[in-house]
Amino acid sequence: MKNCRFKLGVSRSNPLIPWLFLSPLLIVNILVILGPGVGSVYFALTKWSGLGAAEFIGLANFARMLEDPVYHKALTNNVKWTIIFLTVPIAMSLVAAYLLSAVKKGQLVFRLAFFLPYVLPSVVNAHIWQTLFHPFRGIGAQLRKAGYPFLDLKFFGDTNIVLYSIAFVDNWHWWGFLVVVFLAAMQGIDPSLYEAARIDGANRFAQFRYITIPGIRPTLVFMMLMTTIWSFLVFDYIYILTQGGPANASEVLGTYAYKLAFTRFEAGYAAAVGVTMSIITGMIVSLFLYLRRRGWEI
Amino acid sequence: MLLNYVVLTLLLCFSLGPLLILGFNSLKGNLEIGRNPLGPPRQVRWSNYPEAWIRGSFATTLxxxxxxxxxxxxGVLLIAGLAAYALSRLEFRGTPVIMFYLLVAGSLPFQLFLVPLFFLWHRLGLVNTRIGLIIIYWAIFSPFATLLLRSYMMALPRELDDAARVDGANEWQVFSRVVLPASTPGFLTVGLVSGLSSWNEFLFSLTFLHDSSLKTVITSYYAFVDRFSVNWGLTAAGGVMMILPIIVIFLLLQRKFIEGFASGGLKA
Known part of the structure:
Protein backbone atom coordinates (compact mmCIF):
# COMPACT_ATOMS: atom_id res chain seq x y z
CA MET A 1 0.00 0.00 0.00
CA LYS A 2 2.63 2.44 1.10
CA ASN A 3 4.80 1.66 -1.90
CA CYS A 4 1.87 2.32 -4.18
CA ARG A 5 1.16 5.69 -2.61
CA PHE A 6 4.85 6.63 -2.96
CA LYS A 7 4.77 5.96 -6.69
CA LEU A 8 1.65 8.01 -7.14
CA GLY A 9 3.28 10.82 -5.23
CA VAL A 10 6.24 10.91 -7.60
CA SER A 11 4.20 10.79 -10.79
CA ARG A 12 2.17 13.72 -9.59
CA SER A 13 5.25 15.77 -8.77
CA ASN A 14 7.00 18.00 -11.26
CA PRO A 15 9.12 15.98 -13.78
CA LEU A 16 11.74 18.72 -13.68
CA ILE A 17 12.66 17.96 -10.08
CA PRO A 18 15.14 15.12 -10.84
CA TRP A 19 16.90 17.34 -13.38
CA LEU A 20 17.09 20.11 -10.83
CA PHE A 21 18.90 17.76 -8.44
CA LEU A 22 21.20 16.62 -11.25
CA SER A 23 21.88 20.05 -12.73
CA PRO A 24 25.09 20.91 -10.78
CA LEU A 25 26.64 17.56 -11.78
CA LEU A 26 25.61 17.99 -15.40
CA ILE A 27 26.75 21.60 -15.63
CA VAL A 28 30.28 21.04 -14.34
CA ASN A 29 30.69 17.83 -16.32
CA ILE A 30 29.55 19.39 -19.57
CA LEU A 31 31.75 22.42 -18.96
CA VAL A 32 34.91 20.52 -18.03
CA ILE A 33 34.73 17.06 -19.61
CA LEU A 34 32.02 16.58 -22.22
CA GLY A 35 32.23 19.94 -23.99
CA PRO A 36 36.03 20.02 -24.26
CA GLY A 37 36.02 16.27 -25.05
CA VAL A 38 33.79 16.85 -28.05
CA GLY A 39 35.92 19.89 -28.89
CA SER A 40 38.98 17.62 -29.01
CA VAL A 41 37.38 15.49 -31.70
CA TYR A 42 37.09 18.63 -33.83
CA PHE A 43 40.55 19.97 -32.98
CA ALA A 44 42.02 16.55 -33.85
CA LEU A 45 41.09 17.41 -37.45
CA THR A 46 42.91 20.73 -37.39
CA LYS A 47 46.32 22.30 -37.34
CA TRP A 48 46.16 24.37 -34.18
CA SER A 49 48.78 25.90 -31.91
CA GLY A 50 46.50 25.95 -28.86
CA LEU A 51 45.76 29.66 -29.08
CA GLY A 52 44.49 31.54 -32.10
CA ALA A 53 42.62 30.05 -35.03
CA ALA A 54 42.52 26.37 -35.95
CA GLU A 55 42.97 25.35 -39.58
CA PHE A 56 40.94 22.36 -40.76
CA ILE A 57 43.20 19.69 -42.24
CA GLY A 58 41.00 16.58 -42.25
CA LEU A 59 42.69 13.37 -41.21
CA ALA A 60 46.24 14.63 -41.72
CA ASN A 61 47.05 14.36 -38.00
CA PHE A 62 46.11 10.69 -38.01
CA ALA A 63 48.15 10.08 -41.17
CA ARG A 64 51.09 11.75 -39.44
CA MET A 65 50.75 9.37 -36.49
CA LEU A 66 51.29 6.40 -38.78
CA GLU A 67 54.68 7.84 -39.76
CA ASP A 68 55.66 9.29 -36.37
CA PRO A 69 58.39 7.19 -34.71
CA VAL A 70 57.78 8.84 -31.31
CA TYR A 71 54.11 7.91 -31.47
CA HIS A 72 55.07 4.31 -32.24
CA LYS A 73 57.59 4.28 -29.42
CA ALA A 74 54.99 5.68 -26.99
CA LEU A 75 52.33 3.18 -28.01
CA THR A 76 54.81 0.30 -27.67
CA ASN A 77 55.75 1.54 -24.22
CA ASN A 78 52.06 1.66 -23.23
CA VAL A 79 51.74 -1.97 -24.31
CA LYS A 80 54.86 -2.93 -22.33
CA TRP A 81 53.50 -1.01 -19.35
CA THR A 82 50.21 -2.92 -19.61
CA ILE A 83 52.00 -6.28 -19.68
CA ILE A 84 54.14 -5.33 -16.67
CA PHE A 85 51.16 -4.16 -14.63
CA LEU A 86 49.01 -7.15 -15.57
CA THR A 87 51.66 -9.47 -14.19
CA VAL A 88 54.05 -8.11 -11.54
CA PRO A 89 51.72 -6.21 -9.14
CA ILE A 90 48.89 -8.67 -9.60
CA ALA A 91 51.09 -11.66 -8.78
CA MET A 92 52.70 -9.85 -5.83
CA SER A 93 49.40 -8.73 -4.39
CA LEU A 94 47.66 -12.08 -4.86
CA VAL A 95 50.45 -13.83 -2.97
CA ALA A 96 50.52 -11.20 -0.23
CA ALA A 97 46.73 -11.15 0.15
CA TYR A 98 46.63 -14.96 0.29
CA LEU A 99 49.33 -15.12 2.95
CA LEU A 100 47.66 -12.26 4.81
CA SER A 101 44.24 -13.91 4.77
CA ALA A 102 45.68 -16.81 6.78
CA VAL A 103 47.25 -14.51 9.37
CA LYS A 104 45.33 -13.42 12.46
CA LYS A 105 47.90 -11.49 14.48
CA GLY A 106 49.18 -8.31 12.89
CA GLN A 107 46.96 -8.47 9.82
CA LEU A 108 45.95 -4.84 10.24
CA VAL A 109 49.56 -3.65 10.56
CA PHE A 110 50.63 -5.38 7.36
CA ARG A 111 47.57 -4.14 5.52
CA LEU A 112 48.17 -0.53 6.55
CA ALA A 113 51.87 -0.74 5.70
CA PHE A 114 51.23 -2.11 2.21
CA PHE A 115 48.50 0.45 1.56
CA LEU A 116 50.36 3.51 2.85
CA PRO A 117 52.47 4.34 -0.25
CA TYR A 118 49.26 4.37 -2.30
CA VAL A 119 47.88 7.39 -0.42
CA LEU A 120 51.11 9.42 -0.58
CA PRO A 121 51.68 12.06 -3.29
CA SER A 122 53.44 10.90 -6.45
CA VAL A 123 55.97 13.75 -6.33
CA VAL A 124 57.30 12.60 -2.94
CA ASN A 125 57.28 8.89 -3.83
CA ALA A 126 59.12 9.66 -7.06
CA HIS A 127 61.71 11.79 -5.24
CA ILE A 128 62.38 9.00 -2.72
CA TRP A 129 63.26 6.63 -5.55
CA GLN A 130 65.27 9.30 -7.36
CA THR A 131 67.56 9.26 -4.34
CA LEU A 132 67.51 5.47 -3.86
CA PHE A 133 68.31 4.90 -7.54
CA HIS A 134 70.88 7.71 -7.74
CA PRO A 135 73.94 6.62 -9.77
CA PHE A 136 76.49 7.88 -7.19
CA ARG A 137 74.70 7.75 -3.85
CA GLY A 138 71.88 5.23 -4.36
CA ILE A 139 71.53 1.57 -3.42
CA GLY A 140 73.41 0.40 -6.52
CA ALA A 141 76.40 2.61 -5.77
CA GLN A 142 76.48 1.48 -2.12
CA LEU A 143 76.46 -2.17 -3.16
CA ARG A 144 79.28 -1.46 -5.60
CA LYS A 145 81.36 0.04 -2.82
CA ALA A 146 80.68 -3.09 -0.78
CA GLY A 147 81.91 -5.21 -3.69
CA TYR A 148 78.61 -6.19 -5.35
CA PRO A 149 78.35 -4.14 -8.55
CA PHE A 150 75.33 -6.00 -10.01
CA LEU A 151 72.88 -3.14 -9.33
CA ASP A 152 75.25 -0.41 -10.47
CA LEU A 153 72.89 0.93 -13.14
CA LYS A 154 71.76 4.31 -14.38
CA PHE A 155 68.13 3.49 -13.60
CA PHE A 156 66.59 6.65 -15.01
CA GLY A 157 69.38 7.49 -17.48
CA ASP A 158 69.82 4.26 -19.43
CA THR A 159 67.43 4.05 -22.37
CA ASN A 160 67.27 0.26 -22.08
CA ILE A 161 65.95 0.13 -18.52
CA VAL A 162 64.36 3.50 -17.83
CA LEU A 163 60.80 2.35 -18.53
CA TYR A 164 61.20 -0.63 -16.20
CA SER A 165 62.72 1.55 -13.49
CA ILE A 166 59.73 3.90 -13.56
CA ALA A 167 57.34 0.94 -13.63
CA PHE A 168 59.12 -0.37 -10.54
CA VAL A 169 58.52 2.92 -8.70
CA ASP A 170 54.90 3.17 -9.80
CA ASN A 171 54.36 -0.44 -8.77
CA TRP A 172 55.92 0.22 -5.36
CA HIS A 173 53.11 2.69 -4.63
CA TRP A 174 50.40 0.68 -6.43
CA TRP A 175 50.59 -2.99 -5.46
CA GLY A 176 49.43 -2.46 -1.84
CA PHE A 177 46.13 -1.10 -3.13
CA LEU A 178 45.57 -4.41 -4.91
CA VAL A 179 46.41 -6.31 -1.72
CA VAL A 180 43.59 -4.53 0.10
CA VAL A 181 41.11 -5.11 -2.72
CA PHE A 182 42.01 -8.81 -3.13
CA LEU A 183 42.09 -9.42 0.62
CA ALA A 184 38.55 -8.03 0.96
CA ALA A 185 37.42 -10.34 -1.85
CA MET A 186 39.18 -13.35 -0.29
CA GLN A 187 37.48 -12.75 3.02
CA GLY A 188 34.15 -13.26 1.25
CA ILE A 189 35.01 -16.87 0.35
CA ASP A 190 33.13 -19.50 2.36
CA PRO A 191 35.70 -20.96 4.80
CA SER A 192 34.05 -24.39 4.69
CA LEU A 193 35.41 -24.77 1.13
CA TYR A 194 38.97 -24.64 2.49
CA GLU A 195 38.10 -27.11 5.23
CA ALA A 196 36.69 -29.58 2.72
CA ALA A 197 39.82 -29.19 0.58
CA ARG A 198 42.08 -29.81 3.56
CA ILE A 199 40.18 -33.00 4.41
CA ASP A 200 40.72 -34.09 0.80
CA GLY A 201 44.43 -33.49 1.32
CA ALA A 202 44.84 -30.39 -0.87
CA ASN A 203 48.03 -28.48 -0.08
CA ARG A 204 48.13 -24.70 0.20
CA PHE A 205 49.05 -24.14 -3.41
CA ALA A 206 46.16 -26.33 -4.57
CA GLN A 207 43.81 -24.42 -2.27
CA PHE A 208 45.04 -21.12 -3.74
CA ARG A 209 44.66 -22.39 -7.29
CA TYR A 210 41.30 -24.12 -6.98
CA ILE A 211 39.47 -22.20 -4.25
CA THR A 212 40.95 -18.72 -3.81
CA ILE A 213 41.42 -17.73 -7.45
CA PRO A 214 37.96 -18.90 -8.61
CA GLY A 215 36.47 -17.36 -5.46
CA ILE A 216 37.77 -13.85 -6.22
CA ARG A 217 37.45 -14.17 -9.99
CA PRO A 218 35.04 -11.26 -10.57
CA THR A 219 37.26 -8.91 -8.58
CA LEU A 220 40.42 -10.20 -10.24
CA VAL A 221 39.02 -9.79 -13.75
CA PHE A 222 37.68 -6.33 -12.95
CA MET A 223 41.04 -5.18 -11.60
CA MET A 224 42.77 -6.57 -14.70
CA LEU A 225 40.37 -4.63 -16.90
CA MET A 226 41.00 -1.43 -14.91
CA THR A 227 44.77 -2.10 -14.99
CA THR A 228 44.66 -2.31 -18.77
CA ILE A 229 42.68 0.92 -19.07
CA TRP A 230 44.88 2.79 -16.60
CA SER A 231 48.04 1.53 -18.32
CA PHE A 232 47.04 3.40 -21.45
CA LEU A 233 46.38 6.57 -19.44
CA VAL A 234 49.55 6.54 -17.30
CA PHE A 235 51.13 9.96 -16.84
CA ASP A 236 52.24 11.05 -13.35
CA TYR A 237 55.25 8.91 -12.47
CA ILE A 238 56.71 9.00 -15.97
CA TYR A 239 56.33 12.76 -16.32
CA ILE A 240 57.74 13.44 -12.86
CA LEU A 241 60.74 11.11 -13.15
CA THR A 242 61.89 11.54 -16.74
CA GLN A 243 59.29 13.53 -18.73
CA GLY A 244 59.43 10.65 -21.20
CA GLY A 245 63.18 10.82 -21.69
CA PRO A 246 66.00 10.18 -22.20
CA ALA A 247 65.52 10.35 -25.99
CA ASN A 248 61.84 9.33 -25.70
CA ALA A 249 62.88 6.00 -24.18
CA SER A 250 60.13 6.21 -21.54
CA GLU A 251 57.61 8.12 -23.65
CA VAL A 252 53.97 7.01 -23.39
CA LEU A 253 50.93 8.45 -25.17
CA GLY A 254 49.95 10.47 -22.09
CA THR A 255 53.28 12.27 -21.75
CA TYR A 256 53.63 12.67 -25.50
CA ALA A 257 50.21 14.30 -25.90
CA TYR A 258 50.93 16.58 -22.96
CA LYS A 259 54.27 17.77 -24.31
CA LEU A 260 52.87 18.24 -27.81
CA ALA A 261 50.17 20.51 -26.42
CA PHE A 262 52.05 22.50 -23.80
CA THR A 263 55.69 22.65 -24.81
CA ARG A 264 55.58 22.21 -28.59
CA PHE A 265 52.30 24.06 -29.19
CA GLU A 266 50.94 21.41 -31.53
CA ALA A 267 47.55 21.27 -29.86
CA GLY A 268 45.74 19.89 -32.90
CA TYR A 269 48.09 16.91 -33.13
CA ALA A 270 47.96 16.51 -29.33
CA ALA A 271 44.16 16.34 -29.51
CA ALA A 272 44.44 13.65 -32.18
CA VAL A 273 46.75 11.62 -29.92
CA GLY A 274 44.23 12.08 -27.09
CA VAL A 275 41.44 10.84 -29.36
CA THR A 276 43.40 7.68 -30.18
CA MET A 277 43.90 7.09 -26.44
CA SER A 278 40.13 7.22 -25.97
CA ILE A 279 39.57 4.90 -28.90
CA ILE A 280 42.00 2.37 -27.42
CA THR A 281 40.27 2.60 -24.04
CA GLY A 282 36.88 2.19 -25.69
CA MET A 283 38.09 -0.87 -27.61
CA ILE A 284 39.39 -2.49 -24.41
CA VAL A 285 36.06 -2.00 -22.65
CA SER A 286 34.09 -3.20 -25.70
CA LEU A 287 36.24 -6.32 -26.00
CA PHE A 288 35.63 -7.03 -22.33
CA LEU A 289 31.87 -6.60 -22.71
CA TYR A 290 31.85 -8.67 -25.92
CA LEU A 291 33.70 -11.57 -24.31
CA ARG A 292 31.36 -11.42 -21.36
CA ARG A 293 28.33 -11.50 -23.62
CA ARG A 294 29.81 -14.45 -25.50
CA GLY A 295 29.55 -16.35 -22.27
CA TRP A 296 33.10 -16.10 -20.97
CA GLU A 297 32.89 -16.29 -17.23
CA ILE A 298 34.47 -12.91 -16.60
CA MET B 1 52.63 -19.95 9.35
CA LEU B 2 56.15 -18.81 10.10
CA LEU B 3 56.86 -18.64 6.37
CA ASN B 4 53.83 -16.36 5.99
CA TYR B 5 55.28 -13.92 8.49
CA VAL B 6 58.74 -14.02 6.92
CA VAL B 7 57.41 -13.18 3.44
CA LEU B 8 54.99 -10.57 4.75
CA THR B 9 57.70 -8.90 6.81
CA LEU B 10 59.99 -8.69 3.78
CA LEU B 11 57.16 -7.05 1.83
CA LEU B 12 56.54 -4.69 4.73
CA CYS B 13 60.20 -3.61 4.62
CA PHE B 14 59.83 -3.05 0.88
CA SER B 15 56.84 -0.76 1.48
CA LEU B 16 58.09 1.16 4.51
CA GLY B 17 61.89 1.04 4.09
CA PRO B 18 62.04 3.82 1.49
CA LEU B 19 59.86 6.04 3.71
CA LEU B 20 62.17 5.38 6.65
CA ILE B 21 65.21 6.36 4.56
CA LEU B 22 63.41 9.59 3.60
CA GLY B 23 63.00 10.27 7.32
CA PHE B 24 66.70 9.55 7.95
CA ASN B 25 67.87 11.79 5.13
CA SER B 26 65.70 14.65 6.33
CA LEU B 27 67.91 14.83 9.41
CA LYS B 28 71.30 14.79 7.68
CA GLY B 29 73.55 17.49 6.34
CA ASN B 30 74.68 17.29 2.75
CA LEU B 31 78.17 16.06 3.67
CA GLU B 32 76.82 13.19 5.68
CA ILE B 33 74.41 12.16 2.92
CA GLY B 34 77.39 11.90 0.58
CA ARG B 35 79.09 9.44 2.95
CA ASN B 36 75.98 7.76 4.37
CA PRO B 37 73.00 8.07 2.01
CA LEU B 38 70.90 5.19 3.35
CA GLY B 39 71.49 4.67 7.08
CA PRO B 40 70.25 6.56 10.16
CA PRO B 41 71.85 9.98 10.75
CA ARG B 42 74.96 10.05 12.94
CA GLN B 43 74.53 13.71 13.63
CA VAL B 44 70.92 14.82 13.80
CA ARG B 45 70.31 18.08 12.00
CA TRP B 46 66.85 19.49 12.65
CA SER B 47 67.59 22.74 10.85
CA ASN B 48 66.68 21.14 7.50
CA TYR B 49 63.04 21.50 8.48
CA PRO B 50 62.79 25.26 9.05
CA GLU B 51 65.06 25.82 6.07
CA ALA B 52 62.89 23.68 3.76
CA TRP B 53 59.77 25.36 5.17
CA ILE B 54 61.05 28.78 4.15
CA ARG B 55 62.86 27.96 0.90
CA GLY B 56 60.00 25.78 -0.33
CA SER B 57 57.45 28.49 0.67
CA PHE B 58 55.43 25.83 2.43
CA ALA B 59 53.34 28.40 4.30
CA THR B 60 51.95 29.71 1.00
CA THR B 61 51.61 26.40 -0.80
CA LEU B 62 50.04 24.56 2.14
CA GLY B 75 31.55 21.17 -3.90
CA VAL B 76 31.89 17.45 -4.61
CA LEU B 77 29.73 16.53 -1.60
CA LEU B 78 27.03 18.97 -2.69
CA ILE B 79 27.10 18.06 -6.38
CA ALA B 80 27.33 14.32 -5.82
CA GLY B 81 24.87 14.29 -2.92
CA LEU B 82 22.16 16.00 -4.97
CA ALA B 83 22.80 13.80 -7.99
CA ALA B 84 22.92 10.59 -5.95
CA TYR B 85 19.59 11.50 -4.39
CA ALA B 86 17.99 11.92 -7.82
CA LEU B 87 19.51 8.64 -9.07
CA SER B 88 18.52 6.62 -6.03
CA ARG B 89 15.17 8.12 -5.00
CA LEU B 90 13.51 9.87 -7.92
CA GLU B 91 12.28 7.76 -10.78
CA PHE B 92 12.80 9.29 -14.20
CA ARG B 93 13.81 8.26 -17.69
CA GLY B 94 17.33 9.67 -17.82
CA THR B 95 18.80 7.39 -15.13
CA PRO B 96 20.42 4.76 -17.40
CA VAL B 97 22.09 7.38 -19.62
CA ILE B 98 23.50 9.25 -16.65
CA MET B 99 24.69 6.06 -14.97
CA PHE B 100 26.44 5.09 -18.21
CA TYR B 101 28.10 8.49 -18.41
CA LEU B 102 29.28 8.27 -14.79
CA LEU B 103 30.87 4.88 -15.45
CA VAL B 104 32.56 6.07 -18.66
CA ALA B 105 33.79 9.35 -17.16
CA GLY B 106 36.07 7.41 -14.81
CA SER B 107 38.04 5.84 -17.65
CA LEU B 108 38.32 8.78 -20.05
CA PRO B 109 41.88 9.94 -20.68
CA PHE B 110 42.47 13.46 -19.36
CA GLN B 111 44.39 14.14 -22.54
CA LEU B 112 41.13 13.92 -24.44
CA PHE B 113 39.69 17.08 -22.92
CA LEU B 114 42.76 18.80 -21.46
CA VAL B 115 43.73 20.96 -24.45
CA PRO B 116 40.31 22.44 -25.31
CA LEU B 117 39.66 22.82 -21.58
CA PHE B 118 42.82 24.88 -21.20
CA PHE B 119 41.76 27.01 -24.15
CA LEU B 120 38.28 27.49 -22.66
CA TRP B 121 39.65 28.29 -19.18
CA HIS B 122 42.04 30.78 -20.75
CA ARG B 123 39.10 32.52 -22.46
CA LEU B 124 37.09 32.57 -19.23
CA GLY B 125 40.05 33.93 -17.26
CA LEU B 126 40.14 30.84 -15.04
CA VAL B 127 43.74 29.84 -15.72
CA ASN B 128 45.93 30.74 -12.74
CA THR B 129 42.98 30.99 -10.35
CA ARG B 130 42.22 28.63 -7.48
CA ILE B 131 38.51 28.53 -8.32
CA GLY B 132 39.35 27.48 -11.88
CA LEU B 133 41.18 24.42 -10.57
CA ILE B 134 38.46 23.72 -7.98
CA ILE B 135 35.78 23.61 -10.70
CA ILE B 136 37.87 21.09 -12.66
CA TYR B 137 38.18 18.91 -9.55
CA TRP B 138 34.42 19.13 -9.01
CA ALA B 139 33.91 17.72 -12.48
CA ILE B 140 36.52 14.95 -12.40
CA PHE B 141 35.83 13.71 -8.86
CA SER B 142 32.03 13.95 -8.82
CA PRO B 143 31.23 10.95 -11.10
CA PHE B 144 32.89 8.46 -8.76
CA ALA B 145 31.50 10.26 -5.70
CA THR B 146 27.98 10.11 -7.15
CA LEU B 147 28.22 6.37 -7.82
CA LEU B 148 29.48 5.72 -4.31
CA LEU B 149 26.84 7.89 -2.62
CA ARG B 150 24.13 6.41 -4.80
CA SER B 151 25.00 2.87 -3.76
CA TYR B 152 25.01 4.10 -0.17
CA MET B 153 21.58 5.73 -0.50
CA MET B 154 20.14 2.70 -2.29
CA ALA B 155 20.90 0.66 0.81
CA LEU B 156 18.94 3.01 3.10
CA PRO B 157 15.42 1.84 3.97
CA ARG B 158 12.76 3.69 2.00
CA GLU B 159 10.20 3.65 4.79
CA LEU B 160 11.71 6.78 6.29
CA ASP B 161 11.37 8.99 3.24
CA ASP B 162 8.00 7.50 2.33
CA ALA B 163 6.75 8.47 5.75
CA ALA B 164 8.10 11.99 5.31
CA ARG B 165 6.42 12.29 1.91
CA VAL B 166 3.12 11.13 3.37
CA ASP B 167 3.52 13.87 5.96
CA GLY B 168 3.70 16.34 3.07
CA ALA B 169 7.45 16.93 2.81
CA ASN B 170 8.69 18.02 -0.64
CA GLU B 171 11.73 16.43 -2.31
CA TRP B 172 14.15 19.03 -0.98
CA GLN B 173 12.94 18.44 2.56
CA VAL B 174 13.14 14.66 2.18
CA PHE B 175 16.69 15.07 0.85
CA SER B 176 17.95 17.53 3.46
CA ARG B 177 16.13 16.24 6.56
CA VAL B 178 15.88 12.49 6.00
CA VAL B 179 18.31 11.06 3.44
CA LEU B 180 21.21 13.45 4.04
CA PRO B 181 21.54 12.81 7.81
CA ALA B 182 21.16 9.06 7.30
CA SER B 183 23.95 9.04 4.69
CA THR B 184 26.56 10.82 6.83
CA PRO B 185 29.04 7.87 6.83
CA GLY B 186 28.86 7.72 3.05
CA PHE B 187 29.51 11.45 2.81
CA LEU B 188 32.51 11.10 5.13
CA THR B 189 34.03 8.39 2.92
CA VAL B 190 33.44 10.40 -0.24
CA GLY B 191 34.82 13.55 1.36
CA LEU B 192 37.95 11.71 2.39
CA VAL B 193 38.55 10.16 -1.04
CA SER B 194 37.93 13.35 -3.01
CA GLY B 195 39.88 15.39 -0.46
CA LEU B 196 42.97 13.21 -0.71
CA SER B 197 42.66 12.94 -4.49
CA SER B 198 42.61 16.71 -4.88
CA TRP B 199 45.41 17.20 -2.33
CA ASN B 200 47.65 14.78 -4.26
CA GLU B 201 46.56 15.73 -7.78
CA PHE B 202 49.44 16.56 -10.13
CA LEU B 203 48.49 16.91 -13.81
CA PHE B 204 45.78 19.58 -13.60
CA SER B 205 47.45 21.67 -10.93
CA LEU B 206 50.66 21.61 -12.98
CA THR B 207 48.76 22.76 -16.06
CA PHE B 208 46.39 25.35 -14.61
CA LEU B 209 48.38 27.09 -11.84
CA HIS B 210 51.70 28.64 -12.91
CA ASP B 211 52.03 31.55 -10.54
CA SER B 212 54.30 30.47 -7.68
CA SER B 213 52.04 32.26 -5.17
CA LEU B 214 49.14 30.04 -6.27
CA LYS B 215 50.87 26.68 -6.61
CA THR B 216 49.73 23.73 -4.53
CA VAL B 217 52.10 21.94 -2.22
CA ILE B 218 52.43 19.16 -4.85
CA THR B 219 53.53 21.19 -7.87
CA SER B 220 55.59 23.50 -5.71
CA TYR B 221 57.47 20.49 -4.30
CA TYR B 222 58.04 19.26 -7.85
CA ALA B 223 59.79 22.57 -8.63
CA PHE B 224 61.54 22.58 -5.24
CA VAL B 225 63.11 19.14 -5.82
CA ASP B 226 64.30 20.33 -9.20
CA ARG B 227 65.87 23.49 -7.77
CA PHE B 228 67.58 21.84 -4.79
CA SER B 229 68.35 18.52 -6.44
CA VAL B 230 71.80 18.38 -4.83
CA ASN B 231 70.57 19.10 -1.30
CA TRP B 232 68.82 15.89 -0.31
CA GLY B 233 68.54 16.84 3.35
CA LEU B 234 66.39 19.79 2.36
CA THR B 235 64.24 17.95 -0.19
CA ALA B 236 63.76 15.02 2.19
CA ALA B 237 62.66 17.36 4.99
CA GLY B 238 60.16 18.94 2.60
CA GLY B 239 58.91 15.48 1.65
CA VAL B 240 58.43 14.48 5.29
CA MET B 241 56.47 17.66 5.98
CA MET B 242 54.21 16.77 3.08
CA ILE B 243 53.55 13.15 3.95
CA LEU B 244 53.41 13.36 7.76
CA PRO B 245 49.92 14.95 7.92
CA ILE B 246 48.64 12.38 5.39
CA ILE B 247 50.10 9.52 7.45
CA VAL B 248 48.48 10.84 10.65
CA ILE B 249 45.06 11.20 9.01
CA PHE B 250 45.49 7.82 7.35
CA LEU B 251 46.20 6.10 10.67
CA LEU B 252 43.33 7.87 12.44
CA LEU B 253 40.77 7.10 9.75
CA GLN B 254 42.28 3.95 8.27
CA ARG B 255 39.04 2.01 8.04
CA LYS B 256 37.28 4.79 6.12
CA PHE B 257 40.30 5.19 3.84
CA ILE B 258 40.45 1.54 2.93
CA GLU B 259 36.68 1.26 2.52
CA GLY B 260 36.58 4.33 0.28
CA PHE B 261 39.54 3.56 -1.93
CA ALA B 262 38.94 -0.18 -2.19
CA SER B 263 35.35 0.47 -3.28
CA GLY B 264 36.73 2.84 -5.90
CA GLY B 265 38.15 -0.18 -7.63
CA LEU B 266 35.06 -2.30 -7.17
CA LYS B 267 32.08 -0.09 -7.73
CA ALA B 268 33.31 2.41 -10.26
Missing part, protein backbone atom coordinates in the same frame (compact mmCIF):
# COMPACT_ATOMS: atom_id res chain seq x y z
CA UNK B 63 47.39 27.23 2.47
CA UNK B 64 46.74 27.07 -1.29
CA UNK B 65 46.34 23.32 -1.05
CA UNK B 66 44.05 23.67 1.98
CA UNK B 67 41.82 26.18 0.18
CA UNK B 68 41.66 24.09 -2.98
CA UNK B 69 41.05 20.85 -1.11
CA UNK B 70 38.30 22.27 1.12
CA UNK B 71 36.62 23.91 -1.86
CA UNK B 72 36.77 20.60 -3.71
CA UNK B 73 35.33 18.60 -0.81
CA UNK B 74 32.41 20.98 -0.20
Missing amino acids: SNSLIITSGTIV
